[in-house]
Amino acid sequence: GAGVSQSPSNKVTEKGKDVELRCDPISGHTALYWYRQSLGQGLEFLIYFQGNSAPDKSGLPSDRFSAERTGGSVSTLTIQRTQQEDSAVYLCASSSGQHNTGELFFGEGSRLTVL
Amino acid sequence: AQSVAQPEDQVNVAEGNPLTVKCTYSVSGNPYLFWYVQYPNRGLQFLLKYITGDNLVKGSYGFEAEFNKSQTSFHLKKPSALVSDSALYFCAVIGTGRRALTFGSGTRLQVQP
Numbered sequence: 155g156a157g158v159s160q161s162p163s164n165k166v167t168e169k170g171k172d173v174e175l176r177c178d179p180i181s182g183h184t185a186l187y188w189y190r191q192s193l194g195q196g197l198e199f200l201i202y203f204q205g206n207s208a209p210d211k212s213g214l215p216s217d218r219f220s221a222e223r224t225g226g227s228v229s230t231l232t233i234q235r236t237q238q239e240d241s242a243v244y245l246c247a248s249s250s251g252q253h254n255t256g257e258l259f260f261g262e263g264s265r266l267t268v269l
Numbered sequence: 270a271q272s273v274a275q276p277e278d279q280v281n282v283a284e285g286n287p288l289t290v291k292c293t294y295s296v297s298g299n300p301y302l303f304w305y306v307q308y309p310n311r312g313l314q315f316l317l318k319y320i321t322g323d324n325l326v327k328g329s330y331g332f333e334a335e336f337n338k339s340q341t342s343f344h345l346k347k348p349s350a351l352v353s354d355s356a357l358y359f360c361a362v363i364g365t366g367r368r369a370l371t372f373g374s375g376t377r378l379q380v381q382p
Contacts, residue, residue: 158312187369196275196374197313197359210368245313257303257315258370 156180158261160246166267167236175231175264179248186229187258188221191243200244203229236268271296271364273373281379282350290345290358290376298365302343304334307357307375316358319343330354350380 159178167173179186188200199213203223214220218236223229233240243265247258272295282288294300304316317328324336334345343360357377361370 189372197361197372199369199371202369204368213369247313257318258305258313260305260312260314262310262312 158246158248158259160244160261160264162264163262164265164267166269168269169238170235172232172234173236173266175233175244175246175266177229177231177246177248177261179227179229179246180250180259181227183248183250183259184226185249186223187247187249188229188231189245189247191245191263192241197245200231233266236266238268241266241268271362271367271371273360273362273371275358275360275373275376277376278374279377279379281381284352284380284382285349288347288350288354288378288380290360290378292343292345292360292373293341294343294360294362295341296362296364296367300341300343301363302334302336303361303370304328304332304343304345305359305361305372307359309356313359316345350378352380352382354378355380 161176184205186203189197191197201221202210218234221231243263245263247260249258274293302319305313306316307313316332317326319326319336327333332347334343336343357375359375360373363370
């Protein structure tokens with residue numbers, strides 16, 4: 155498809171388990187972002203990749219969270235030892251240029267529920 | 270630090286009436302401002318942006334927003350609301366030297382027939 159693709163769309167896991175969320179950005183987009191959307195809390199920035207530059211990890215809430223982007227395309231967000239407060243919708247977005255002048259294209263998100 | 274405030278959790282308006290969704294921001298330097306919309310069970314979609322130039326910005330679906338530097342506001346407006354405009358609206362900002370958009374907490378717009 156032409157849009158940002160995320161998988162899985164829904165994930166239910168038990169507290170303490172690790173989860174991986176995948177994002178396939180729009181082909182050719184150099185910038186990729188992960189945000190977290192919690193009920194009533196808006197969108198919380200997690201991490202930003204731009205081309206071959208070092209990622210901006212300033213939004214990751216703890217060292218249990220990590221992300222990588224292989225070959226400048228697909229990205230995986232990993233949450234280790236999940237906690238109930240990690241339950242949220244994890245949104246991926248990509249853009250073709252500098253984020254401060256261009257628009258972001260969002261995927262439909264991965265809804266994570268930690269029991 | 271940069272931040273966005275959307276003071277209203279929900280805005281209710283009758284179809285055909287004008288609507289306003291409020292947004293104020295705080296950034297260092299000149300702001301770049303955005304509005305995004307999220308329809309039920311859909312991803313966020315870009316509506317419009319202000320980078321520079323005219324303070325009144327026009328976007329998709331008949332929406333517009335007015336940048337007011339003195340009031341640090343970027344309110345979203347539409348002259349005549351449609352039921353299909355009912356959705357969750359997010360304001361976002363990025364300031365000089367920053368690398369990622371900061372989003373507000375969102376405002377749910379409910380347009381009644």
